[in-house]
Amino acid sequence: MPQNTPPPSLLPQRSAVILLLGVLTAAAAVVLTVLAGGTLAAGLLAGGGAFAAGVLFFNTIIS
Secondary structure, three states: OOOOOOOOOOOOHHHHHHHHHHHHHHHHHHHHHHHOOOOHHHHHHHHHHHHHHHHHHHHHHOO
8 A cells, every 4th residue: 555645845944944034134124224214115125135135144044
C-alpha cells in the first residue's frame, strides 16, 4: 500500500520569515515617512528601500 506524502511546501519557513520581516520593515518605513510629513509616494519609495535592506539584513543574521 503506497503512502501518501504531503506535497512539498511552496516556500521554506526561513524564507517566509525573512520576507515577512522585510515587509514589516517596509511598512514601518512607509508609516514613519508619511507621519513625518512626507508624501505617500516618498513613503513608498522609502518602504521599497527599507524592504530591500531589511531582507538583506535579516538574511544575513538568520542562519
